[in-house]
Amino acid sequence: MSNTNKNNKFNNLKPQKFDWNLIQIEMKNKLGLEVYESWLRKISFIDEFNNYILLSVPTRFIRDWITSRYLDQILQTVKSYKKEIIRIEFKIIEQEIKNIDAQTTSKVRDTGKNVSFIKDSYLQYNRIDPNRRFDNFITSSSNKLAYEASLKVSENISHYNPLYIYGGVGLGKTHLLNSIGFELKKENKVMFISAERFMYQFVKSIKTNDMVKFKEYFRNTDVLLIDDIQFMNGKEAMQEEFFHTFNALLDKGSQIIVTADRAPNKLSRIQERIKSRFSGGLVVDIQKPDTELRKKIIKKKIEELNVLYSGQVKISEEIQEFISREIVNSVRELVGALNRVVSFSRIYNKNPNLSETKIILKDLLNLFENKVTIDLIQTIVCKFFKISKNEMLSSRRSRYLVRPRQTAIYLTKILTSKSLPEIGREFSNRDHTTIIHSVRTIEKLKEKDPDMVDNINKLKNQILYNNKHNEI
Numbered sequence: 001m002s003n004t005n006k007n008n009k010f011n012n013l014k015p016q017k018f019d020w021n022l023i024q025i026e027m028k029n030k031l032g033l034e035v036y037e038s039w040l041r042k043i044s045f046i047d048e049f050n051n052y053i054l055l056s057v058p059t060r061f062i063r064d065w066i067t068s069r070y071l072d073q074i075l076q077t078v079k080s081y082k083k084e085i086i087r088i089e090f091k092i093i094e095q096e097i098k099n100i101d102a103q104t105t106s107k108v109r110d111t112g113k114n115v116s117f118i119k120d121s122y123l124q125y126n127r128i129d130p131n132r133r134f135d136n137f138i139t140s141s142s143n144k145l146a147y148e149a150s151l152k153v154s155e156n157i158s159h160y161n162p163l164y165i166y167g168g169v170g171l172g173k174t175h176l177l178n179s180i181g182f183e184l185k186k187e188n189k190v191m192f193i194s195a196e197r198f199m200y201q202f203v204k205s206i207k208t209n210d211m212v213k214f215k216e217y218f219r220n221t222d223v224l225l226i227d228d229i230q231f232m233n234g235k236e237a238m239q240e241e242f243f244h245t246f247n248a249l250l251d252k253g254s255q256i257i258v259t260a261d262r263a264p265n266k267l268s269r270i271q272e273r274i275k276s277r278f279s280g281g282l283v284v285d286i287q288k289p290d291t292e293l294r295k296k297i298i299k300k301k302i303e304e305l306n307v308l309y310s311g312q313v314k315i316s317e318e319i320q321e322f323i324s325r326e327i328v329n330s331v332r333e334l335v336g337a338l339n340r341v342v343s344f345s346r347i348y349n350k351n352p353n354l355s356e357t358k359i360i361l362k363d364l365l366n367l368f369e370n371k372v373t374i375d376l377i378q379t380i381v382c383k384f385f386k387i388s389k390n391e392m393l394s395s396r397r398s399r400y401l402v403r404p405r406q407t408a409i410y411l412t413k414i415l416t417s418k419s420l421p422e423i424g425r426e427f428s429n430r431d432h433t434t435i436i437h438s439v440r441t442i443e444k445l446k447e448k449d450p451d452m453v454d455n456i457n458k459l460k461n462q463i464l465y466n467n468k469h470n471e472i
Contacts, residue, residue: 019081020045022081022343023074023077023078023081024036024040024041024043025339026077026080026081026336026339026340027040027070027073027074027077029332029335029336029339030073030077030332030333030336031070031073032170032174032332033129033132033174034194034227034228038194038196038197039062039065039066039070040066040070040074042057042058042062043055043056043057043066044056044057044093046091048085050084051084051085052085052086052087052088052089053078053085053088053089054089054090054091055088055089055090055091056090056091056092056093057090057091057092057093058092058093059092063090063092066090067090068419068420068421068432069419069421070419071419072417072418072419072420073417074088075087075088076363076417080363128178128181128182128185128190128192129178129182130182132174132175132178132179132182133178133179133182133183134147134150134151134179134183136300137172137175137176137179138296138297139293140289140290140292140293140296141290141292142286142287142288142289142290142293143167143171143172143286143287143289143293145284145285146165146167146172146173146176146284146285146286147176149163149165150163150165150176150177150179150180150257153255153257154179154180154183154184157184157222157223157255160282161250161255161256161281162246162250162255162256162257162258162277162278162280162281162282163255163256163257163258163281163282163284164257164258164259164260164264164278164279164281164282164283164284165177165257165259165260165284165286166259166260166261166262166263166264166283166284166285166286167261167285167286167287168286168288168329168330169261169330169332170329170331170332171286171287171288171289171330171331171332172286172331173227173286174227174259176259176286177225177227177257177259178192180223180257181223181225184222184223184255185223188222188223189220189221189222189223190221190222190223190225191217191218191223191224191225192225192227193225193226193227194226194227194231195226195227195229195230195231195232196228196231198218198226198232198238198242199231199232199235199238201214202214202237202238203238206237214241215241215245219245219248219249221249221254222254222255223254223255223256223257224245224249224254224255224256224257225257226256226257226258226259227259228259228260228261229258229259229260229267229270229278230260230261230262230267230268230270232270233267233268233269233270233425234269234429236271239270239271239274242274243271243273243274243277246274246277247277256281258278263283263285264278264279264283265279268425268429269429288328288329288330289328289330289331289334291324291325293331294325294327294328294334295320295324297324297331297334297335298320298323298324298334298338299320301335301338302315302338305342309346313342313345314345314351315338315341315342315345315351316351318354319341319352319354319357322354322357323337323338323341323357323361326361326364326365327361327364333364337361340360340361341357341361344356344360372415372416372463372464373416374412374416374418374423374426375426376463377408377411377412377416377463378392378393378408378426380459380462380463381404381407381408381411382404382408384404384455384458384462385400385403385404385407387400387401387404392404392405392408393405393427393428394428395428405427405438406438406441406442407442407455407456407459408427409423409427409435409439409442410438410439410442410443410456411456411459411460411463413435413439415460415463415464420432420435420436423435442456
């Protein structure tokens with residue numbers, strides 16, 4: 001009863017006014033500066049209603065891109081601050097693009113003289129962040145090899161070509177990419193772009209019949225840095241152009257550095273010749289942060305926050321130890337957890353104790369869904385229904401395959417934080433509308449079929465128990 005009272009007391013402290021700035025900060029930490037600057041920064045808060053919020057974006061393209069890729073993560077973050085919110089709606093409010101173009105062009109002219117950019121784009125910005133350098137990249141055994149290889153490339157261009165860095169979300173790939181660009185732009189012409197923006201510029205150049213200028217920009221550079229190359233999957237025309245750009249740059253001795261969330265041979269729907277080119281260079285991975293690295297990061301981040309807030313950030317050793325021990329999946333998640341605790345401390349002018357910290361981070365702690373993988377779900381569901389994984393992932397629509405497939409998709413949606421497009425890609429590149437249909441089908445069956453409810457519960461327990469057993 002005392003714990004319940006504490007929780008109620010804590011919940012009563014929550015401010016009633018919805019603060020969109022806190023959501024933006026959290027999303028920047030979760031999804032990274034690249035995604036935030038390209039897409040999320042363009043979202044404006046309009047109003048809050050009983051169970052949803054209304055946001056605005058400048059174009060339909062941006063709205064469609066955000067809803068297809070990031071809506072789930074945004075809603076999850078919003079609900080962590082205000083659980084009453086169950087949906088998000090967008091309104092398109094067009095901006096004066098020409099004025100933005102003029103301001104952006106002027107800004108690019110004043111900064112980063114050796115950094116190459118695509119002109120006349122209202123999404124344009126200087127991606128090389130002076131705050132992400134080698135000297136503030138914290139290392140341990142989990143990322144040492146990737147760090148050393150990146151450092152070597154920045155000292156001796158074309159020493160490893162291409163350099164391919166892969167690892168999970170929030171482990172520091174973009175930080176290393178930025179560090180390389182920061183060092184090399186002093187004496188070289190650097191092109192720093194994400195695969196998403198490469199695709200955007202490619203499509204735009206086709207529509208405006210301006211492919212000659214597109215080729216000139218991307219092939220007339222000393223260093224090409226491309227982030228999140230896995231997002232180039234399935235775009236055959238764009239992959240064709242990238243392949244020829246890749247070869248042209250290698251022929252002229254330019255350095256290419258690529259990051260991805262998986263090894264070259266695990267990339268899906270990427271041409272074999274492109275994967276072969278990636279594998280022909282130096283391939284290094286960044287692993288999940290070990291205990292040593294997590295502790296270093298917490299200490300360093302608190303030092304930085306104390307500089308920012310004039311020494312007012314005081315997080316006890318017990319809380320620091322707790323966060324570094326419990327938040328293990330990614331550096332970004334670790335920093336995000338610390339930011340939550342610091343925000344609580346500053347909003348309520350008190351240092352949280354351990355029980356309050358557990359409530360603040362409740363969606364990150366002791367939840368096996370954070371460690372459950374889609375592969376694990378597929379394996380257990382296939383075993384339960386006595387079918388093979390190849391059958392489940394096939395295009396066949398036999399009833400004995402459709403129901404297990406829909407069940408696996410439903411369990412993936414409720415037991416992981418994956419977005420609809422991400423789930424679709426793991427189920428043989430099915431469209432997100434198919435994923436939505438599968439989830440709704442199982443939800444309707446659960447309402448009228450007790451056997452379906454029983455099967456779902458059995459499978460859920462197997463998945464969570466199996467994962468817990470593996471963790472131990």
